[in-house]
Each structure stands twice: as structure tokens, then as C-alpha cells.
Amino acid sequence: MFVDYHTHCDSSFDSIAPMASMIQASIDMGMDHFCLTDHLDFDVRFSRLCSSLDPKAYIRRQEEQIARFPKADVRKGIEVGVQPHLKDTIRDALAGCGFDFVIASLHYIGGQDPYFPDFYDGLSNIEVYRAYLLELIDSLTGFDDYSVVGHICYPSRFVPSGKKVMAYDDLRDVSDALLRLVVESGHGIEVNTSSYRTHGVPVPGFDYVKRFRELGGEIVTVGSDAHRPEDMGRYFTEAVEGIRDCGFRYLASFRSGKPEFFRI
Ligand SMILES: [Zn+2]
Numbered sequence: 001m002f003v004d005y006h007t008h009c010d011s012s013f014d015s016i017a018p019m020a021s022m023i024q025a026s027i028d029m030g031m032d033h034f035c036l037t038d039h040l041d042f043d044v045r046f047s048r049l050c051s052s053l054d055p056k057a058y059i060r061r062q063e064e065q066i067a068r069f070p071k072a073d074v075r076k077g078i079e080v081g082v083q084p085h086l087k088d089t090i091r092d093a094l095a096g097c098g099f100d101f102v103i104a105s106l107h108y109i110g111g112q113d114p115y116f117p118d119f120y121d122g123l124s125n126i127e128v129y130r131a132y133l134l135e136l137i138d139s140l141t142g143f144d145d146y147s148v149v150g151h152i153c154y155p156s157r158f159v160p161s162g163k164k165v166m167a168y169d170d171l172r173d174v175s176d177a178l179l180r181l182v183v184e185s186g187h188g189i190e191v192n193t194s195s196y197r198t199h200g201v202p203v204p205g206f207d208y209v210k211r212f213r214e215l216g217g218e219i220v221t222v223g224s225d226a227h228r229p230e231d232m233g234r235y236f237t238e239a240v241e242g243i244r245d246c247g248f249r250y251l252a253s254f255r256s257g258k259p260e261f262f263r264i
């Protein structure tokens with residue numbers, strides 16, 4: 001089974017790849033299926049990056065483009081940017097849309113964007129990671145309108161210096177609080193392979209995936225976070241191998257918001 005559950009196209013502010021080119025690439029690569037997951041972010045006034053779309057128009061666009069490839073199995077997803085004060089906003093925006101799969105990702109911490117180096121001024125990396133996890137816990141507590149948590153350990157992709165891998169052992173208390181929340185609410189995590197290119201490990205690292213398993217987690221997806229066709233499916237094999245080593249025997253895919261499991 002070869003799938004990709006995190007991809008972006010020109011429906012996202014940070015990609016120029018036509019949606020059809022991503023679908024075609026999934027066919028050319030022999031993927032069993034893949035999922036479109038463009039950005040939906042609210043309240044980004046504090047960021048120099050802008051990302052938003054109309055989810056109802058977006059899913060209509062997905063349906064139109066998917067209809068052009070009748071033999072492809074393309075799932076309709078979205079990556080929604082969570083923040084503690086946006087639960088009702090996101091719930092209302094997604095209501096009735098009918099997405100197969102929703103990634104909940106934290107891209108901003110306390111109203112600041114960790115993508116930019118000045119975010120880290122005066123903070124140790126551990127302080128940033130802790131603040132990120134606390135903000136993510138706050139954003140997901142009482143919020144159930146998602147399938148998996150996206151790229152846990154996200155700021156480690158951007159820290160300008162020091163230890164660039166966010167280790168579970170350095171943050172056990174807050175990491176466990178997050179993973180328990182995800183397990184107990186019946187959700188999953190993704191293993192995002194984009195950081196293999198720069199850091200040699202996925203986000204989250206396998207130490208988090210292993211702990212998720214120990215705490216009873218069952219739902220894991222794999223996504224490349226590709227913003228262009230040639231990055232789709234990258235490091236899928238390595239990710240699956242690592243996930244197996246963490247004790248998982250199944251990966252999840254999603255249809256109509258429900259997980260389906262396939263053996264790895
Ligand atoms: Zn993201």
C-alpha cells in the first residue's frame with residue numbers, strides 16, 4: 001500500500017502546483033490513493049504569511065478535479081490551522097463540508113509565527129517546544145473536528161540554532177499530556193516526512209510515535225507535506241519502517257471522516 005495523506009497544491013498560498021498535476025503524479029507514482037489537504041487558517045493577522053480558503057468552494061474544486069480522473073482514488077481532505085480561540089470558528093466552517101480527512105495543525109504560538117527566526121529571540125529551543133506543546137493541548141482540548149494532529153514537533157523544522165530535533169525525553173510531561181489527549185479522544189497522529197530532507201527524521205520523531213503506541217494510540221497516517229508533485233510520497237518507505245519498529249502493524253487512511261486500516 002502506497003499513500004500520501006498530506007499534500008498541497010495551488011489552493012494553498014504556498015504552492016503553485018495545479019491540483020490536477022498532484023492527482024496525475026499520484027497515478028504516475030502508482031499510489032493506491034492519496035489525499036488533498038490544503039491550508040485553511042483563520043486569524044493570521046499576525047503573520048507575514050497569509051493562508052486561507054473557503055472550505056466549501058475548496059471541496060467543490062476538489063470534486064471537479066477528481067472527476068477528471070475517474071480511475072484515481074483521491075480523498076478529500078484539508079489541513080486546518082488550530083489555535084485555542086478558534087474551536088467554534090473551525091467547527092462552523094467545516095460543518096456540512098463532507099471532508100474525508102482533517103489534519104489539525106498548530107502553525108502559530110501565542111499569536112506569533114515560528115517560521116521566522118526572530119520568533120526565537122530570547123528563548124531556548126526547549127522553551128519554544130514547551131510553549132508549542134502547551135498551545136497545541138489548549139487548541140485540541142474540547143475540539144473534536146479533526147482526524148489526526150499534523151506534524152507534532154513543527155517548530156523543530158525552523159529553529160535557527162541549537163538542538164533541532166525535538167526529543168520526547170526532554171519534554172515528557174507536556175508530551176504525554178498531548179498524546180493522552182489525542183488517544184483518549186479517539187484521534188490519531190500523522191508522521192510527516194518533510195523534515196527527512198533537512199533533519200534526517202520525520203516530525204514527530206519516532207520517539208513520539210513509540211510513546212503514542214505505548215499510551216494506546218492506534219491511528220497513524222503518513223504524509224509528505226509535498227507542495228509540488230515531485231515531493232509526493234517521499235520517504236514513505238522509511239516512515240513505514242520506523243512506524244513498524246514502534247509497534248504498529250497498521251496504518252490508517254480515511255473516508256468520510258472514518259479511519260480504515262491497512263496492514264504494514
Ligand atoms: Zn502544516
Ligand SMILES: [Zn+2]
Nearest residue numbers: 006008079225
Ligand atoms: Zn501542510
